[in-house]
Amino acid sequence: MINKNFFFKGYRSIFTHDSPAIALTCCFIAIGALFKNLGFNIQESIFSTVLTYALPGSLVMAESMLIGASLLNIFLAVWIVNARLYPMAVSLFPLMMHKSQPKWKYYFSCHFIAISAWLIMKSNYKNIPKKNRIDYWIGIGSATVSVSVIGTFIGFSFSEYLNKDMMLGLAILNPVYFLCMMIGASKTIPVTLSVLFGTILGPIIYLLSPEWSILLAGIIGGTIAYLAGEYNVS
Amino acid sequence: MSASIVSAILVTSLATFLSRFLGALTSEGIRETSKLFKWFNCLAYATLAALIARTIIFPAGVLVDASYSSRFLVVLFSLVIFFISKKNFVYPTIFSAICMAVLNNYI
Numbered sequence: 001m002i003n004k005n006f007f008f009k010g011y012r013s014i015f016t017h018d019s020p021a022i023a024l025t026c027c028f029i030a031i032g033a034l035f036k037n038l039g040f041n042i043q044e045s046i047f048s049t050v051l052t053y054a055l056p057g058s059l060v061m062a063e064s065m066l067i068g069a070s071l072l073n074i075f076l077a078v079w080i081v082n083a084r085l086y087p088m089a090v091s092l093f094p095l096m097m098h099k100s101q102p103k104w105k106y107y108f109s110c111h112f113i114a115i116s117a118w119l120i121m122k123s124n125y126k127n128i129p130k131k132n133r134i135d136y137w138i139g140i141g142s143a144t145v146s147v148s149v150i151g152t153f154i155g156f157s158f159s160e161y162l163n164k165d166m167m168l169g170l171a172i173l174n175p176v177y178f179l180c181m182m183i184g185a186s187k188t189i190p191v192t193l194s195v196l197f198g199t200i201l202g203p204i205i206y207l208l209s210p211e212w213s214i215l216l217a218g219i220i221g222g223t224i225a226y227l228a229g230e231y232n233v234s
Numbered sequence: 235m236s237a238s239i240v241s242a243i244l245v246t247s248l249a250t251f252l253s254r255f256l257g258a259l260t261s262e263g264i265r266e267t268s269k270l271f272k273w274f275n276c277l278a279y280a281t282l283a284a285l286i287a288r289t290i291i292f293p294a295g296v297l298v299d300a301s302y303s304s305r306f307l308v309v310l311f312s313l314v315i316f317f318i319s320k321k322n323f324v325y326p327t328i329f330s331a332i333c334m335a336v337l338n339n340y341i
Contacts, residue, residue: 039239044239047243060246063295071245087274087281089257090261167296168299168334169334172309179309180313180316180323190272191275191279194275194276196283197283203288206288222276225276226277229276
């Protein structure tokens, strides 16, 4: 089963001085308030946070519901927005694969793939023995989901006290936090160039194709960065 | 729970889980030292950076109500604090929320 030592080590990683707990809680406070305004009850709000656990996807669902989109439209819109989770999973799971670990752990824990947990794991995996990385990862994921649920509950419960300025403050906090995390993670040429090209290409391609901008910017920017990294090595 | 909301939540979670699960499934045959892994690593970072940049420049939700200049200034000031504080993540994050709430009333 799950190694408790590494699980709790992963769980505690969210309580460090530079933890994403504050940013994550604030973002889900905003989501909780949004859900209440959309007519969700508290069970539905928490159900959504636990099952989806992806901020952009939740926002797209909320916007789609506001304009009365069909379930198929919601599915496609969310799938396109969250397609970024695929390369994130492929660039993380090989670091945790170990033949002694059962496959269900990997299939179950892929649900925890999200920017915050992904960046924490990417920063810390070298300090964890490969055999136990999956247990550590499950600990990180459980912690980030717990924090998200608490944030959703707070946002839902106190939505009437959140004025426009407070909601704006909560909304900017998430991109700023992740921008800082991405810059902090830029320690090699390919990663630095990937972040740089993605930042530049994302908004430019958005002007041409809003739906596909994130994916296209990721593929084009990431490929150029990879080739530049390979050229530098050779 | 109302049926339409539950259906929307289930459809959203299915669409989200699909990318995650396919990623976990296909990564089984990929070694962490392979070129394919390195390429996917670059794709993941570039995609995340694109998402963050788009969220700031072309936001959805409540951020639409904030002006371009206020968003730009908040991010700029937050990055200055990030570097001054020796790359601490918490100070610029908290600062950004307060700064946006204040700036929005003036810009």
